[in-house]
Amino acid sequence: MTDETDAATSDEPGFAGFEPAPAPALAAPTPYRVLARKYRPAHFGDLIGQDAMVRTLTNAFTAGRIPQAWMLTGVRGVGKTTTARILARALNYQTEDGGGAPTTDLARFGIHCKDIIEGRHIDVMEIDAASNNGVDNVRQINDAVRYAPVSARYKVYIIDEVHMLSAGAFNAFLKTLEEPPPHARFIFATTEIRKVPVTVLSRCQRFDLRRVDASLLVSHLSGICKAEGVDAEDEALAAIARAAEGSVRDSLSILDQAIAHAAGQIMLDDVRSMLGLADRARIIDLFEVVMKGDIAAALGELRAQYDAGADPVVVLTDLAEFTHLVTRLKLVPEALKDNTLNQAERLRGGDFAQRLSIRVLARTWQLLLKGITEVKQADRPVMAAEMVLVRLAHAADLPTPDEALRMLRDGSGAMSGGNGAPSSAPRPPSGGGNTALAARPVLASANPMPAAMAAPRAMAQPLVQVASLEDVVALASQHRDITLKIALERDIRPVRFEPGRIEFSVTSGASRTLATDLSRKLKEWTGQTWMVAVVTAEGGATLREQAEAEKDRRESDAASHPAVKAVLERFPGARIVDVRDPRAAASEAPAAASSEDEYLAEAEPLFDDSEPDFDGIDF
Template sequence: MSYQVLARKWRPRTFHELVGQEHVQRALVNALDQGRLHHAYLFTGTRGVGKTTLARILAKCLNCTAGGPGDEAVTSQPCGECSNCQAIDDGRFVDLLEVDAASRTKVEDTRELLDNVQYAPTQGRYKVYLIDEVHMLSTSSFNALLKTLEEPPPHVKFLLATTDPQKLPPTVLSRCLQFTLKHMPPERIVGHLSMVLEAEGVSFEESALWLLGKAAEGSMRDAMSLTDQAIAFGQGEIRHADVAAMLGTLDHRHVLALIEALAEADAARLLSEVAALAEQGPDFAAVLDDVTGILHRLAIAQMVPDAVDNGHGDRDDLLALAARFTAEDIQLYYQIGVQGRGDMGHAPDLRTALEMTLLRMLAFRPQGVPKPAQTPLPMCGEGGSGSHGGSSTGGETAPASGASGGETPAEAQPSSQAPEPQAPSASSSTTEPEAEGTPEPEAEPAAPAAEAAPPATTPPWEDLPEEANADASPAEAVAAPAEDMAEIGMAAADEAPDAGPPLEPSDAPAALDDTQPAVEPDADPTPVADSAGQAAPEPAAGLADEPEPQPASAVEPEATPVADAAPADEEPASVEASGSRLTHEDWLARFDALGLSGLTRNLAAHCMVENDDGETLQLRLDPSQAAMQAEVHVERIREALAAAGFERRLEIADGELAAGSETPKQQADRLAAERHGEAVEALRADPHVKKLEQAFGAQLIEASVKPVTEPARR
């Protein structure tokens, strides 16, 4: 007996042998069991998904004689043993007329076919017309078929099959029950091929079947045909290397190796993998497409692990890789890959374009993170915001190359230029309760403008590169007093001596917080240096000129107590720097004086002090910012605290922040909102603005109001 190919040998003969297409199988089985039969069925779908097979099974169900001769004997489970079933399986049943519409497109052929519709079936219960590739019929043929297709004789059933239903006239579609057959997923193809090969006694490697399932592109018939070819190519066996060589496709493991090199941020390994690929002469554009396809699957694996497509049989490998990337890196790499694919036509050659695209992915990833973080899966919801868990200690050394710009905080901004908040003088006492989070005392009605306290510093919170903020001084971001906002178009008070009379000690408000140290009556109003040698901020506009900054060498790791560092006639520092515990209030007060910038400042601004035992300082990080945490940033914060007199081992852990407390970022946002509100109220109360509103019906656009953030300078 001649050899029968697997696609024909293993063709399903009943609905229960059908692989996939459960939605069509269910509808047809229920219709047959209930006797609700339509006169015309249309099966659509790509090649090799079972359109003709379904039509033949349906014809067998309509004409099986196992249940009896009447119409009520129609069954959804044909016996396969009666003469009608065997004749249909062998293709010699006279009442099953299979028509190839691709070869019989003329209207004369259709009319000849319809001339025999009126005659009763010869052998079976129904005369079944199976018209394959029905979309190939001409317009005249469709017009000739319409009337018969709508009202055929009771003994006739039309079964139509097509791969392109869009080409069918709407008049034909409206006369048929349409069933759309789905593509076969690779998982289902691999499972069916495994069953077939085990029954055939052919040894195989599962990875080779995944190559066949992917190459079949959703067609079970193509998969069976490729399996026949692979058996012949491998001399009776199916091996991964043989199938890859037969298909001429790229080994998927090489693409995974490229993704692993991206996960390790290893440029040398990337180039070596591309060189190994070049030996096989692949299509480098297709390689880049595969890389971006895997990045897309990694993004899904991070958000919804259960929804990962297992088309290559590498689902477990992808889940492991997804935990080695941050979500931001995957999105960045994908965008670069898509743009690099479009730029390939302008590159000198495709290999150069692939290498440059891969190197661009590493060049543009955030340089503040020297090694990719471990990302817990899934990342959706509050529990999956990319938190790292655990804590980072400041004792670990951060690589110098991992920091942007390669500078330490002391190099980026000397501590002598970063003034720390001091104890309240006579001119700044009114704002201390606000900085400490206590209720603000009532302002005196006749307080002069010179007594206005300088508001808290508002740093730029945007995620700018560290080089852009390296030279910025916190003193340059001091906001204007609230009283200055009421003066429309007027700048803040000038720092020159002629801006106003010097403030007398007797004019200082007496409403000081109990926790603040007292001010000596004969205290010098000029700023003093704290125990760490850092210059204090200017008390107010119109006082003494800005003191000269202290040299950086004045900063000592172990600062002496305040009582020994400052003379008796000077005011004590607000926070002791030696041997004291850093509270969250001290953290808020000293934050701007730490001299942090860039991503490091952004990370620290979302932290609050959780505990300080004198040896270890524990900071709690907002979970939404956990992805920014890295060893290099932790080390910079620790060095800045050490320069301020707090030599500690630093631990930063993300978690829920304490209720009622605010981070430096939240404090700055609140103060900025308050200044904006005061500026809006000052504008609304301005008589000139009122005249404009009354005379011209003008309206104040609050979003365009920007409060003065710096004092005017001459």
């Protein structure tokens, strides 16, 4: 029995722990087996990316808490059927001397293991629910399950794509599934878990198999390439992993095809040409020219990629993927540490994340999603893709709803174009308008607009220069926004201030919407888009704290003056209430006299002091 088992397993190079036996000299050549079958996992240690499930099953087998049915769900190629076979092997593990018990320690093959893994054991029945989905098929299972297994410990039924069963078939299964014979176990696999009735789910122990992480998939592919003696670039394997979308079987199928396509070392260009993928750097170039509104360059780049063999649908899909990456880098800067990102994605994606607003990125994503569907349905996909790029370039600077309402209220909307400027205003040479990387959606003036493109914007609303937080407070005072002015002076600890970008930390009790409110007000007051962010870094003193420190300094200086000292000594109990700069008081006097109901002077912060509000000394 030992010799037969070893000989039977010796031609399985995908099984760990077995040395291949020398083949007979006149043996027929072994037929080629695709990588997905050759390296199919044979035990739980071979499974990748499913650590939570493996841990749960291991603990369950160790404790003897083995349920009568499992439900395995997940996308295609993540290992549902393979896991089912490993479970059947674990249930029926038996050594050559007849010993053994259900276990997850399957490093060595038992007497039933090879047949179970290859799907040809008499007591482990694999049923395709897509072609056996009727009540009669389930009735046959119900009748057969009562009989004891022929040679194994358990009779195991593996039902693949179980969601394909009809409603009647599911109902016929319920009683057997709830109270099966002690020698029977059921393992269900499905990609559509929502189509499985809850009455069936409640009788099973459910495991959701996850998509395999791209970095883990690259390591797996690299190990297989070494085992096969194939040299492959890491970037080529990363492209294969991205194309597989977390499916191990898909990645191995693509790798199998890439080995045949390259006929040598697998290069990134080989994978791109084989799958019709566009160069990642060229996708980023296309994204940049679209955001700049350079339609001519965008159409030329798309046509060049199409002539090189790239599918227009794939180009737009990659463009949408890069848009998502930029959005993610903007919201989660730690994503730059992702090892699956190449140098171009990390550097240029981070730059775009700093320069583009969420509004532009979200709109680009929506237009691309709609455009991909249109391109798939079009008779001439490349033409449809070109029109998508045209829409992207022109729509990048459309006004938001609040801007559109303000235009209508101001009377400028009736005669304005898509960007709020008069329709007769000159357009850029490319026809793209004031687009994302050229005008408003850029994070303010970090990249100033060209004068020719800023002119139409100036016709609609003059730009206001803001160079410091004090200027922002002055703007709030000018527009009589008392609430915001108080918050600016009391709650903001400045960290970074530059044109178009404000970063600050906040004091306890600050409004949660302070950054959003300030960004909206600055855009309304200055005509530019500002990035206003609350950061965790420790900021400086608030304007109120600075003013109070200055007040204390003036009082300390005044108290040290000989004349003031003499007065304080002459009148015990007297104290200094306020000390003002005579020049500032002189400049404020005419303004106070000109309008009795004028708002508080901009040079003086607004405070809620408990001290009496008069000058001089309190006797």
